[in-house]
Amino acid sequence: MRDAVTGKLLWMFVADKNGAQSYWGVAARGNIVYVNCPIDYDSSQYGGHGGLCALNAKTGEELWSYAIYSEGSTPVDSAPYGPPVIDGNNVVFGESDSASFAHVGYVVTLNAKTGAELQVVGNCADTLGNDCNYVSSAPPAADGGELFYDGGTHNGPQGTEGALCARGETGITVNWCYFTPDVNLAPAVSNKLVLFVEGTSSTTSNLVAVKEATGQLVWRIAVNTGQNNNHFAPAVANGMAFFSVGLGQDNLYAVSLKTGKIVWSYSGGSAGYLTSGVSVANGVVYGICNGGSGSQCAFDAKRGTVLRSDTPGGTSIAQPLVANGAELSVCNSNDLCRFTP
Numbered sequence: 001m002r003d004a005v006t007g008k009l010l011w012m013f014v015a016d017k018n019g020a021q022s023y024w025g026v027a028a029r030g031n032i033v034y035v036n037c038p039i040d041y042d043s044s045q046y047g048g049h050g051g052l053c054a055l056n057a058k059t060g061e062e063l064w065s066y067a068i069y070s071e072g073s074t075p076v077d078s079a080p081y082g083p084p085v086i087d088g089n090n091v092v093f094g095e096s097d098s099a100s101f102a103h104v105g106y107v108v109t110l111n112a113k114t115g116a117e118l119q120v121v122g123n124c125a126d127t128l129g130n131d132c133n134y135v136s137s138a139p140p141a142a143d144g145g146e147l148f149y150d151g152g153t154h155n156g157p158q159g160t161e162g163a164l165c166a167r168g169e170t171g172i173t174v175n176w177c178y179f180t181p182d183v184n185l186a187p188a189v190s191n192k193l194v195l196f197v198e199g200t201s202s203t204t205s206n207l208v209a210v211k212e213a214t215g216q217l218v219w220r221i222a223v224n225t226g227q228n229n230n231h232f233a234p235a236v237a238n239g240m241a242f243f244s245v246g247l248g249q250d251n252l253y254a255v256s257l258k259t260g261k262i263v264w265s266y267s268g269g270s271a272g273y274l275t276s277g278v279s280v281a282n283g284v285v286y287g288i289c290n291g292g293s294g295s296q297c298a299f300d301a302k303r304g305t306v307l308r309s310d311t312p313g314g315t316s317i318a319q320p321l322v323a324n325g326a327e328l329s330v331c332n333s334n335d336l337c338r339f340t341p
Contacts, residue, residue, distance in 0.1 A: 025083020219260025
């Protein structure tokens, strides 16, 4: 943890205990930071147990940890496969275990304050089973106790591999599913819409909006991705959704939520190609571009014009964080930098 203004190191939490690997994700609210973490390590094929750790934001002290230790009476190893998402009093993340060759997956809902287990549901999206041999690293979205997440399918239409589905965070009933040939869909929720990108081929994708309550399609826009679909959740502000779409040569599309029409787009201009998801604040869209040896790039949210393209070196797929009028983003490949407006 670093001071957002000075960059001073405040505390450090060792998240790769005993060399165990994990899928890294961080979320924070109030005085608690949530991070994917290994919890113990052994010499078995799957390496022990990992899950979610809650830390005191001021001191870095571990408050609680959670992992799956058994399926029924059978001991299992476990590891997180998706980052934490906070909604109200709950925190949600994806967890796999060593049953069925570590392809068994669950969506886990915990009490955000205590770590108490509220619900553990299989991530086969249409049946809520845990045996669809599928785990998705894309983060879910949550809104008012409802969860929107990507999962495998048992009974999807022919030609589909996955589905974006909705259910209550502590429920065991699927409310609706949007079936798709793509996997690892990363949704965002805004204005009673669920927004995401689905790949349809190696060079094309759809920008999609469905109704939050029913999953009914509202609009779908086919775009050229350059190489392939990535799975960045769109950023939303002032009635516009901003989609970073592609793989290593990402295009940026600004779409009206109301009309489903592209307002402007950017592809490989003066800032180079986008390599990350984007954030939006105060009329500016922030991302990481590959101009030169790596750039922190910013665009006018209304018009799409490039406002700046700084080049400290290195690229990243991590989208910038904007808070208190400043941008925090990865720079020089592995450093954290703060940029003032």
